Amino acid sequence: MLIATPNLAVDRILRLPELRPGGVLRSSPAVVTAGGKGVNVGRTAAAFGRRATLVSFLPQTDAALVARLMAAEPVAFAGVPVPGEARVATIYREDSGRVTVVNEPGPAVPGDAWARYERAVAAELATGRHATLVCSGSLPPGAPDDGYARLVALGRRAGARVLVDASRAALAEALPAAPDVVTPNLAEAEQVLYGRAHEGVAETGDDVPGRARRAALELCRRGARSAAVTAGAAGTAYGESGEVVWVPTVPVRVANPIGAGDSFVAGLVEAFEAGRTGVAAVVFAVATATAAVEHERAGAVDPERARELAARLTGILSGA
Numbered sequence: 001m002l003i004a005t006p007n008l009a010v011d012r013i014l015r016l017p018e019l020r021p022g023g024v025l026r027s028s029p030a031v032v033t034a035g036g037k038g039v040n041v042g043r044t045a046a047a048f049g050r051r052a053t054l055v056s057f058l059p060q061t062d063a064a065l066v067a068r069l070m071a072a073e074p075v076a077f078a079g080v081p082v083p084g085e086a087r088v089a090t091i092y093r094e095d096s097g098r099v100t101v102v103n104e105p106g107p108a109v110p111g112d113a114w115a116r117y118e119r120a121v122a123a124e125l126a127t128g129r130h131a132t133l134v135c136s137g138s139l140p141p142g143a144p145d146d147g148y149a150r151l152v153a154l155g156r157r158a159g160a161r162v163l164v165d166a167s168r169a170a171l172a173e174a175l176p177a178a179p180d181v182v183t184p185n186l187a188e189a190e191q192v193l194y195g196r197a198h199e200g201v202a203e204t205g206d207d208v209p210g211r212a213r214r215a216a217l218e219l220c221r222r223g224a225r226s227a228a229v230t231a232g233a234a235g236t237a238y239g240e241s242g243e244v245v246w247v248p249t250v251p252v253r254v255a256n257p258i259g260a261g262d263s264f265v266a267g268l269v270e271a272f273e274a275g276r277t278g279v280a281a282v283v284f285a286v287a288t289a290t291a292a293v294e295h296e297r298a299g300a301v302d303p304e305r306a307r308e309l310a311a312r313l314t315g316i317l318s319g320a
Contacts, residue, residue, distance in 0.1 A: 001045055001052040001269055002130035002160070003075070004121055004151055005038025007106045007140045008056040008066065009089040017095045027092075034069035035089050037137035037165060040262030041269075043299030044292065046074035048270045053078060053130070055120050057140060059107045062086040078124065080117050082109045087140075091258065099258055106140035114143050114150075121151055125158035132161045132269050135179075136262070138170065145169040152177035161272060164224075165265050167191060175223035182224045183265055186231045189215035193222075212237035213244045228268070228282055230261055230289070238282040245279050247286050250312055252294055259298030264289035266299075267306065283317065284310045 011034070014027040033039075042052040051074065058066060058079030066086050070077040084107025092100040124130060133155035135148040144150070148170050155162035156178075164171065164179040167188035175182070184192070186208065193215055212229040216239030219227035226240040235248040267288025271281035287310035292301045 001041075001050060001273075002121070002124050002133045003038040003041055003052050003054040004133065004135045004148075005036045005041075005054055005056050005137045006109075006117060006143060006147070007036060007087065007138045008039070008058075009035035009103070009106070010062070010065065010069065010086050011035030011089050011091060013091045013093065015093050015095075019092050019094055019098070019100055032069070034066070034073050037259075037262045037265075038134065039070075039073060039075070040259035040299035041134055041136055041165075041266045042073060042075035043297075044263040044266030044288065044301050045269065047301045048266070048303050050270065050273070051076060052134075053124055055080065055117070055124060057082045057107075057109060057113065057117065059084045059086045078120055080113070080120050082107060082113050084108065093256070097254065099256070101258065103138075106138070108141040109143055111142070114147060117143075117147075118150060118154065122154050122158075125154060125160060130158075130160055131273060132163065133158075134265060134269065135162065135164045135166060135174070136265065137166065138168075139166075146173040146177075148174040148179075149177035152179045163265060163269065165261065175219065178223050178225055181226050181228060181268065182219055183228045183230065183261070183268070184215075184219075185261055186212050186215060186229055189219060189227075189229045193218050208234045209237065209246045213239070213246060216244050217242070226278075228264075228285065230264055232257070232260070236264075236282060236286050238279055240278060245282075247279065247282050247313065248316060249286055249290050250309060250316075252290055252309075254293045255296050256298060257293050260289045260293050263292035263299060263301055267301075279317075280314075283313045286310075287313055 013031040016027040053076040087104040087106035216227040268285035271284035291305040
């Protein structure tokens with residue numbers, strides 16, 4: 001698997017009893033790791049025994065820090081140098097389980113940077129080692145809005161399956177390029193389709209499955225070959241060829257919800273590369289994401305637990 005995550009982050013994870021805006025708070029010591037959606041995808045892929053390669057911009061001011069953090073991850077790293085400092089994602093985890101994430105935008109990349117980034121992705125695809133290209137996360141300032149659309153074209157020419165997990169303009173511009181799968185959450189999908197601005201996902205309510213189904217079909221109508229619209233603990237709508245299926249989840253104890261969507265993506269790729277297709281692949285992806293939220297670390301997953309949950313979900317869908 002090749003992961004294109006141009007906007008890598010440095011995650012600073014802070015534990016505190018309660019996040020109270022306007023107050024002076026004391027947290028636990030920060031846990032600092034490499035971050036960004038693609039890193040979580042790579043961690044989950046590694047749990048299934050697959051070592052992914054991740055291509056990202058490498059801000060030169062913090063190049064040594066990023067290289068050190070990436071060396072601790074179970075992925076191969078290819079950095080494309082650009083000026084500036086690495087973006088920081090500050091993650092506040094309260095004792096109640098609530099999580100607040102503050103994402104910085106990342107350094108602005110110069111005019112020639114995206115062309116160099118495309119060449120780095122193309123060089124990896126040319127090795128023939130990657131059956132799947134995953135375009136994951138936000139685009140940094142200065143990158144073209146159709147950046148992922150261009151990568152979809154590169155992947156297609158290389159004969160790779162291409163999956164896009166993005167939001168806003170990056171997702172909207174990628175749709176006409178006909179990616180094999182897009183995997184936004186419900187809020188991201190509705191933002192692109194209907195202009196709704198809220199990035200949170202309301203996981204409860206009788207209208208969630210219907211909204212997700214409609215979004216999946218509309219994403220396909222706008223160009224995606226298939227679409228999986230995730231709605232957190234509620235489930236996932238999968239659309240393909242004018243048909244849509246709702247895949248529920250099963251309740252589990254949630255240790256950390258961050259990165260569940262990224263584990264979904266990795267589970268989907270794992271299913272594809274194991275020969276599953278369509279709804280069967282999405283069931284395995286949902287099971288992988290569900291297993292992932294049981295772990296403290298984003299992207300961590302127990303493969304046997306994922307397989308167990310996939311079997312349970314298959315039984316639910318079949319009425320067994």
